[in-house]
C-alpha cells in the first residue's frame with residue numbers, strides 16, 4: 001500500500017473536533033501527550049471499520065492504538081490493511097512518515113519516509129512494531145521517537161482499506177478523508 005495522493009494540510013475535521021480527550025488527563029492541547037478519538041460505525045461493510053484511535057506520545061516513543069469493530073485472524077475474502085500517516089514537521093507539507101500494515105495474522109508491515117505524499121527510500125529499520133490483538137479488536141503500533149526524528153509534536157491520519165470484495169473496496173478514515181488529529185506534544 002502507499003498513499004494514493006498527496007496529503008493536504010487540512011484543518012482537523014469536524015468529527016475529530018468532537019472527539020474526547022482521555023478522562024483524567026489534561027484537556028488542554030499544550031503539554032498533553034495523549035489523546036483518543038472515536039470514529040463512527042460508518043464503514044459497516046467492513047469488519048475492520050475504524051472505531052477508536054488513541055495516540056500516546058512520550059519522550060521515549062510514539063504509540064498509536066486503533067480499535068476496530070471486529071478484528072479477525074483470517075479473512076474469508078480479500079485482505080484488509082491500514083495506513084497510519086504521521087506528520088512530524090510543519091515546515092514540510094503533509095505526512096513525513098507512513099506505517100502500512102495488513103490486518104490479518106502474520107501480516108507484514110513497513111514504516112517509510114514520505115515526501116510530498118509519496119514514500120521515499122527503503123523501509124526504516126529503526127525499532128518499531130505492529131501487534132494485532134484479536135481478542136480486543138485492536139492494533140498497536142509503537143515506534144521509538146528517534147525513528148521519527150525526535151519530533152516535539154506529532155499528528156496522525158488513519159486510513160483503512162478492506163478488499164474483502166476486491167471489486168468493491170471499502171475505505172474508512174479516522175474523521176473526514178485525509179484529515180488529521182490535533183498535534184500531540186511529547187511530555
Ligand SMILES: [Ca+2]
Pocket residue numbers: 039040041042043049050051172173
Ligand atoms: Ca469508522
Ligand SMILES: [Ca+2]
Pocket residue numbers: 087088089090091092093094095096
Ligand atoms: Ca509535515
